[in-house]
Amino acid sequence: MEKFEVVVEPPALEDIQSAIDYYEEIEIGLGRTFENELDNFISTLKTFPFFQRRYSDVHCLPLKISSHDSLYN
DSSP, X not given: OOOOOOXXXXXXXXXXXXXXXXXXXXXXXXHHHHHHHHHHHHHHHHHOOOOOBOSSSOEEEEOTTOSSEEEEO
């Protein structure tokens, strides 16, 4: 199966770190759980990037730790 490249831009890295910090403030270890879930999400995107399309070129894949969807295009 073909692997796709996932590029995480610097502004997204800042948002990710903010989310990790936020979850860690809620509960010790929750930031690490979020980070692990995000790593799984990125691995999934590398093999199957065609999830639900919500907008013209934006697809969504929900993260289990959060009620928020991750958006990518």
